[in-house]
Amino acid sequence: MLKVRAFRAIEDEDSCSRFAAGHAKVLLDYGVTKVTSSSTDWFYNPAVYVIVAELEETGEIVGGVRVHIADGITRLPMEDAVYVVDQKVYELVNNYIENGTAELCGLWNSKITAGWGIGSYVLMRAGISLIPKLKLESLFALCAPHTLKISIEKGFEVETSIGNKGTFIYPKLDLIATSIIIKDPGLLSLALPAEREIITELRENPTLLQKDFNFQKNLDITYNLNLAPFHEIL
Template identity: 40%
Template sequence: MKLTFRAFKATKNKDLCEKYLNGHIQVLVNYGITNITTNNAEWMDWDFVYCVIAEKEDGTVVGGIRTQIADGSHPLPVEKAIGKMDPKIFDIVKHYQQDGVGELCALWNAKEVAGMGLSIMLVRAGIAMLNQVKCNTLMGICADYTLKMFRKVGFVVDNSLGDKGEFVYPNENYVARVLGILNAKDLSTAEEFDRVKMLDLRQNPEQTCLEKGANDSTIEIEYLLLLK
């Protein structure tokens, strides 16, 4: 399979934003989830949101991830998600805001590419892209089944929030954890393979390479991560 990973500022490509959102909604519906805080269209008009999408050769979007940078006016998705359960999240975001804090959110991939390992490739690309914007600290929220993947790229659980870092979210069937990368620039908490890969993508944001996916699958990915 050949895919293109394309990075862009949300306000500069409404068509791709629409494809991204429609695909994400469909995946959530398939899992019976309807109350995710990123499941809306308002972010498309915000000047501080950046996306990476996975496109097939025919232009079909089969996955994506995005980052929202805190601007002091619009709460990050994690603030909306757990703010009522633990208001300390507001203080944490405010503490890091001056030096640039954002949230990696709304990760999804289509059923046709499920099980291929596309998620961690999108996460790495989403983090790699952030050297082009002011984002020194990166946050996120994840479920149990994705925690191992997020730890590989450097996220750590914030045990000061909720019940030792745990929250019931988005519904009673799931346990979520609030995550943080203490330094989104040097990626020092990432595993070595993932850190080297992300730093290479920062050094060479436009490249084509073969990525080893899950179950010994191989995906040819054209990375177009320069924000234009």
């Protein structure tokens, strides 16, 4: 059984620490030593929400993703990452702040769960489902080439106004990142119908029990994605 739960970072430092340790190990396995979203400052940021995937039997966190809300105080991880190659990223994010925007970042899953679909399916869907509940009207992300198609299927589109038509070298010289955005997280008009249905179901039923047979391992997944809107808990 896989448990997927969401919480506000400042309310669960222990889970934040376990998330960060797992993420750091995955990055090191890929030879990446410096990523802006791997900083631990977010532990104490009231505008950060976290989703973790845990094995029910052991409690081990085997994957996670974060939602960083643009609050006009702390830069989004992508702003810090992209600024060195394109300063227009500040203006881009600022254009969306008034109506509420965030970044989906720090997505990872452990090697022992490779092929389960935890990162690019289970956690990404859960993260997107939170955005309307947090009263946000857009969602940014940076993605690697192997997750671009998967992200597009879930309603993202390439944000071409920064970098080289949306792409730039990050987090190291032999890797390319693409800036992407969902402009209607409540409707997900660009998403594949099947993806839109799953994400909408997660939003409407945040304590869902789901059987997923799409991956190499048949998964029973329990979700707890209940959160209050961001503006109600500041």
